[in-house]
Amino acid sequence: MSKSKYDPIFEPIKIGNVEIKNRIAMAPMNMNYTGPQHYVSDQQLAYFAARAKGGTGLIITDAVFGVWHPTADTYRKYNNMRLDNELFVAGMSELAEHIHSFGAKVFVQMAVGPGRQGTSEMGAVQPVSASPIPYKTYPENLINGIEPFSMLRALGYQGELPVTDDIDELLSFANKVPGTHMNGETPREITVEEIQELVKEIGVGAKLAKRAGFDGVELHACHGYLIHSFFSHRSNRRTDQYGGSFENRIRFLLECLRSMRKYVGPDYAIGVRFSASDNLPEGFDEHFAKRLAKRCEEEGVNYIHLSDGSYEKMNNFLPNEEALTIDKSAVINQGLNIPLICPSVHNPDNVVDALTKGKADMISIGRGLIAEPEWVNKVKEGRIKEIIRCTRCNKGCISRFVLGLPCRCILNPTVGQERFIDEYMRRPILPLKKRVWQTLAEVGKEPSVPIKGLRPEDL
Ligand SMILES: Cc1cc2nc3c(=O)[nH]c(=O)nc-3n(C[C@H](O)[C@H](O)[C@H](O)COP(=O)(O)O)c2cc1C
Structure with missing residues (x-):
């Protein structure tokens, strides 16, 4: 193949034992497509299929409930998928299989709860957090x-x-009108006993993710949610073993990661997503995040996925501008020996710049892949001008998400409707087809009749 300036995007990379065919990950996004009772829906299968078919190397699912605990109930307003108990394994395995059949790898993102960013609306209990300090x-x-x-x-x-x-x-x-989600409620300080319950449950969640066939699991510790609330002096004033020193503030995170490792064994890919900073007074900065990334590496974590900000710094969490986190990513990546994923770089030239200058090892794209599921294929084929570029307007996606409505996109009328498009139905499972062909060959029969759905290039 002729050389292209975009070749660095197409260099494979390994996360733990998982080989990923290129450097683009789909960022986790809850699109409000989940079925009733937190089950995977056909719409989700087709929506992810479109991005996998579009060439994305790694799909990271939106945050699923990795625990089903009273303290996490304060997120019931959002109908996330669940993988905290055996009932959900079958549906989630459909999701993993479906994405695999389109040639992408898939990690499941798992959360332990929204912390002070949860709400007691809809009859839920009072939110819990590191300390009783509401967000603003x-x-x-x-x-x-x-x-x-x-x-x-x-x-x-x-x-x-x-x-x-x-x-x-x-x-x-x-803020005085209930339901706006503009300011937070005053949370209750989570007890040590509750922390320990969550630590155990997230380990079980990771075990179920492995059983369901996901290639790895990503712990959600970003965006101001429960684990993040322990990192930051803004939200953590504890005087016990979970507050004060650096080691104390990251203890909950490390305990969750160790619990996950215990349940999945040494060879399974585990990652963690945290914000590169609070970017607010008394918050943590990228130097804290750099130290944290290194500490995670020492603990045997296989990759770091960055984000930035929280509900208090929404314009870092959902940037209004291109490549906002890349400079912090460059700082954090220096001296780190596990892959680092930086979010929100949509311009292919900026992606190449980030990869070739060692600012990140992979890039995750969120809204850019809502607008343009074929982003990767178009870059690979040099069809740069044909890429439909997200304008970061948030009109169809996050603005609808916060109202509990399914996400749409002003640039992509098919998003949310992929289930009606045949090409996103599951492809044949290749190993099974291959086995049929091999068996035919072994018994001396020419597989002259084409097997439905099997293309010569699949063999
Ligand atoms: C509708 C929507 C839902 C999101 N849900 C999640 C989520 O479940 N977990 C997560 O870590 N980030 C979530 N995010 C943040 C994205 O992963 C990503 O970091 C962010 O959109 C910035 O990247 P982008 O500019 O490429 O969209 C969400 C973003 C959007 C727009």
Whole structure:
């Protein structure tokens, strides 16, 4: 094949024992496509199939409940998939098989709970966090498309709205209306006993992920959720073994990772996603994250997946601009010996720059793959101009997600409808087809009749 400046994107990479055919991962995104009672839906199978068929090397599923614990119940507003108990293994194995049949590897992201970013709405219990400190919303940290006024109207608020352009005034008004999710409730301090229960349960969750056929499991420790709340002085004022020193603040994370390792064995891929910083006063920064990444490597973690920010710094978590986390990623990657995935680089030239300069080993793309499932294939074939580029408007995706609606995209009318498109039905499972051909050959029969769905290039 002729040389292309995009070749670095197509160099395979190994995460633990998992060989990934290129450097693009699909970032975890809950699209509100999950079926009733947290079961995988046909829409999810087809949606992921489209991105795998589009050439993405590694799919990382959205955060599934890795535990089913009263403290995690405060996220019931969002219908995440579950993999905390045997009942969900069959459905989740369909998902893994489906994605595999399109040639991508798949890791499942697992969460232990939303922490102080959960809510007692819909009858759930009071949220728990490292310490009883609520999160705040800062007007300057909002993202495109999430304006207090439109959110209030979308949530069905019919009352009068203040006549003002002052964003602080609007926010303080919006925060008084239940259901806006603008400011947090005061959480309860999680007990040591509850922490220990979560640590055990997430280990069992990882075991089920392995059984379901996923290639690896990624622990969700980012975006201000429960594990993240322990890292940050903004949210952690504990005086016990989970607060104070660096080792204490990362203890919960390491305990979860060790528990997962115990249940999946030494050869299974485990990763962790954390924010590169809080990027706010008294929060942690990328130097903390760098130390944490190194510590995870020492613990036998197989890769790090970065993100940035939290609900308090939404414009880092869901950047309004290209490659916002890449400089922090460069700092964290220096001296790290396990692969590092940096999020939110959508421009292929910036991806090549990041990979060739050692700023990251892989790139995860989220909204860019909602808009353009064929991103990888188009880059591979040099069809750069044909890439439909996400504008980071958030209109169809996150703005609808927070209202509990299925995500759409103003640039891609098929997203959310993939289940109606035949090409995203599961492909034949190759090893089985191969076995049929081999058996025919062994008994001296020419496999002259083409086997339905088997293409010559599959052999
Ligand atoms: C609708 C939506 C849902 C998301 N859900 C998750 C999630 O479940 N877990 C997670 O770690 N990040 C989640 N994210 C963040 C993405 O993984 C990603 O980091 C972010 O969108 C920035 O990358 P992008 O600019 O390529 O979209 C979500 C983002 C969106 C838009």
